[in-house]
Amino acid sequence: MDLLLEIDDLHCGYDDHAVVDGLQLHIAPGKLVSLLGPSGCGKTTVLRAIAGFQSVTSGEIRLNGKIVSSPGMLVPPEQRNLGMVFQDYALFPHLTVSENIAFGLRRQTAGSKRQVVDRLLELIGMQGYGKRYPAELSGGQQQRIAVARALAPQPSLLLLDEPFSNLDVELRERLAVDVRELLRSQNATAIFVTHDQHEAFVMGEKIGVMNHGRMLQWDTAFNLYHEPNDRFIADFIGKGSFLRGELVSADCVNTAMGRLSGNRAYPWPKGTPVDILLRPDDVLIVEESPIRCRVTDRAFMGADTLYTLRQEDGVQLLSLMPSRYDYAIGSEVGIELDIDHFILFPPEPVVETVSAG
């Protein structure tokens, strides 16, 4: 299949500061993907570079095989046939809802414009709102109008920049699902930028995690959680804790809790110190286990309860248990490890604290 968007070795930045640092991204038509990362990681800059608002310092961006951005060359945004949904919606306050949606429909008869507008209003469930002004709508409604407006000219690619971050949490989750279904029904191709992993998982079939201008991993939500290839991702996505150990063979580690082995092999030499990633569901509380911990905190989460455990030597672990088991803070429990995904990282350099005197 021909690729819709190809980004090769993209660098963007100002003066000596690189905001995007050698990014690679290929997207086929009909895909919904997410770019996930903390604020300032460069994800929005990538989006703006695709849209044509941001010049590139090296590398190139191709749309449908045509170069649209390269150093010193920039096809203006209006000639790229892209749709963009902005964080603050950017509805035109002086135009009605219908006029907003019809803004990108040029060179069409009034009749066909009305048809498109009506169809989109119906799709987003806002029939009858056409004559209103943006200021008269709620945040969620404005959000949906912004999506409809971006879809109206049938762009080859839709870019969504943190489109739900100005909404309250409840609405956010519902709207994310709605928008995804809408985009699927239109067979649209979309890139969705967010700092919220749950939104990224809802919206994207594939998710790219970015940090410091680099793409760290391009994968499914399942793999990002269970098989992160970078310590940053392990930390950024989901909860978890690290257990210090020493490699004894390619797939076997000696730890304070005994010898652990798993389904992945590592090429590091024997004796290498490593950190094992323990997700809360890898740590089971088993009363009779000889490995003892004390419950230092608990957070009730409905079906499950998340326990923070502390071993005698100070190592902290997280454990997720069905909430029908109930352990009080301060009680002593035994734990067992049940590791499905054996993820090891070289240990973080420890910063020694220097005491005065």
Added chain:
Amino acid sequence: MHEITPDLPAVRPDRKAGPSTGRFNRWHLASGALALLVAVPLMVVFSGWLQPSTEVWSHLAETLLSRLFINTIKLVLGVGLGVVLLGVSLAWLTARCDFPGRRLFDWMLMLPLAIPAYVMAFVAIGLLDFAGPVQSALRDWLGVGNYWFPQIRSTGGVIFVMVLVLYPYVYMLARTAFLTQGRSTLEAAQTLGYGPVGVFWRVALPMARPAIVAGTSLALMETLADFGTVATFNYDTFTTAIYKAWFGFFSLQAASQLASLLLLFVFLSLMTERFTRSRGDYHDTMRSALTTRFSFQGWRGWGITTLLGLFFAIAFIAPFIQLCLWAFAAISEELDARYLGLLYHTLLLGLLAALVTTACALVIGFSRRYQRDRLTALTATIATLGYALPGSVLAVGIMIALTQADNLIHAMLASVGSATTGQILGGSVFALVLAYVIRFMAVAHGPVETGLSRIKRSVPEAARTLGATPRHVLTKIYLPLLRPGLFTAMLLVLVDTMKEMPATLLMRPFGWDTLAVRIYEMTSEGEWERAALPAITLVMVGLLPVILLVRKTLQDR
């Protein structure tokens, strides 16, 4: 694990808004050119000192200079003190206290802003001079020589008139400051045992200081720039001396030397403003619209009402009625084709200036929006500095610069064989409009900038992604959204241009007399009645922006 806040576009200084790249581009060129418009006349004025001094200058220096300095200092101190006392106390009364009729006085006290100072000047002289109606009535009542009345044609008289028309600057800014002061701060002072007086001196006044200083600085800028008032009073200041040097001695050089001395005073007052406001953030973040007022009831309340009523009668009603009476008395001879011609020229110049100035302000606004670098910030600041240049200074600077340009053109034409003489650019409508544009750029810049700042950056970007070209974005997004701001900008410049006297007087081309020029000519002859019709016209026009202001403040309230 990670606490992440959504990144807001407003806090991303490193983001470029448009696809325009490169170090120096057309926006730099445009804002740089506008900055030069202001900088060139300024440099020309100061360069007057580089030439050998003339006889005119030594004559002026011997006979006049010390008086100019003393007069200017007296005027600045007197007006400064007057507007602070009057403006702050009126603002405190309407913003923080309650008494019968407060809501009415709240906006009525802004109305004197509509009266040009030079109009107030001749009305005051006409009313209060020995032959005027007030002293005549006193004479009839008490008999000749049996009463004391202050001499209106005096330093005190000039200061009195200027304070009456300039106090609204302090009043409005102090009023807003008092209104927006956090309720809790003032209530804390009250719970700590302070009454109205204590709260005022210990908390409210210190917190409002930056606003008061800013208002005073505006009033002093007007005072230093004023020509019409001091001319009517025959009170020698730098502006009248510049006029004499230009029209009396035909010495542009002496005029420019005087102008540069006047500029020293302007810089001094600007500097004072900058230095006194620099420290501390006086804004209360816990701002609350609900404020408790100090209530004056019974005879105290009515006493305040009476005092304010009396003041308003003196500052606005009496002059207004007197102007109407005079205008009515002279209407049969004054309302003729010549008056209509004056009105036409005034409006034409005003509209021309309004259009060009607003367009320039738009260019500055867009430059600042698209180019967030030091160079643009600097050029934009310089371009909006013109409001600090008195009209007479500007006139001198522009005339000298354009005379040089004319000489250059003559020389070039002569080299291709066609001999020309006389003024081409200097003394043209172009030169006069240029002066207005430079002087009132800041006036137009304010509303345009406010309008632009309300348009989120993403809005024009959204239009671009929907296929709109930059031209479409301008016509379909920016201009409709900016319409109220552009209208305000044009109205303000129009009215200011119509009232402008010194630059118009010095630079108007032959046959381009305006209402302000007519007022000057008539008042310098002591013909109050014949000056009244153009004066009342200007007051009416001047009421328009004041009404806009009042409407805005009422919405805020």
